[in-house]
Amino acid sequence: MKRAIASFLKQFFDREDGIITVEAVLVLPMMFWSIFASYTYYDSYRQSARNIKAAYTVADIISRERNMINATYINTMHSLLETMVSTRAPVSMRISFLLYEEPTDSHTVLWSCVRGGVYNSLNDGDAKLMKPLLPTMPDNGKMIVVETNNTYRAPFNIGFGFDDFSMGNFVFTHPRVFDNIVASTPC
Known part of the structure; x- marks a missing residue:
C-alpha cells in the first residue's frame, strides 16, 4: 500500500500537463x-504635463494683452485652461499682476483674479511669502503670475497609498507688449 501511494505521488509530482494553468493563475x-x-x-x-503647458499658455496670452482685462476675459482664460487640461476634477486658477519696488524690496499686488475654489485673491502679504519663488526683478519691474491647481484622480486603484493628489503650478512671466496690464475691478 505504501509503495502504491508513493508511486502515485511520484507520478503526480512528475506530471507537467497542468503547469501552464497553475502559472497563469499565479502570474495573470x-x-x-x-x-x-x-x-x-x-x-x-x-496630466501634470498638460497642467504646466496650460498654465504657460495662459501666462503667455496675458503677457501679450494690449487691452483691459475684465471678468469675461478671465472667465475665458479659465475655460481655456479647463479645455487644455481636460481632467476629471475641477480646475482652479489665480492670475496676479505684481510690481517690484527695489527701495522697499517688496512686491505690490496691482490686481489679482481668481477662478475655482482653491485660491483666494493675492494680497501684498501673500506676495511677501511668495518672494522666494519669484525671480530677481528690476526696480518698478512688473510680473504676471499664473497659479493653477487641480486634483488628479487615478483611473484605477493600484494600492500603495496612490490616492488622489493635488497638482499645482506656479508660472511667472514679464508683460511682452505693454508694461502695464490693467484689470477692471472686480475681475
Whole structure:
C-alpha cells in the first residue's frame, strides 16, 4: 500500500500537463496589476504635463494683452485652461499682476483674479511669502503670475497609498507688449 501511494505521488509530482494553468493563475493577477499601474503612472505624468503647458499658455496670452482685462476675459482664460487640461476634477486658477519696488524690496499686488475654489485673491502679504519663488526683478519691474491647481484622480486603484493628489503650478512671466496690464475691478 505504501509503495502504491508513493508511486502515485511520484507520478503526480512528475506530471507537467497542468503547469501552464497553475502559472497563469499565479502570474495573470500580477500582470494585470502591472498594466493598470503603468497606465495610472503614465496618466498622472500626462496630466501634470498638460497642467504646466496650460498654465504657460495662459501666462503667455496675458503677457501679450494690449487691452483691459475684465471678468469675461478671465472667465475665458479659465475655460481655456479647463479645455487644455481636460481632467476629471475641477480646475482652479489665480492670475496676479505684481510690481517690484527695489527701495522697499517688496512686491505690490496691482490686481489679482481668481477662478475655482482653491485660491483666494493675492494680497501684498501673500506676495511677501511668495518672494522666494519669484525671480530677481528690476526696480518698478512688473510680473504676471499664473497659479493653477487641480486634483488628479487615478483611473484605477493600484494600492500603495496612490490616492488622489493635488497638482499645482506656479508660472511667472514679464508683460511682452505693454508694461502695464490693467484689470477692471472686480475681475
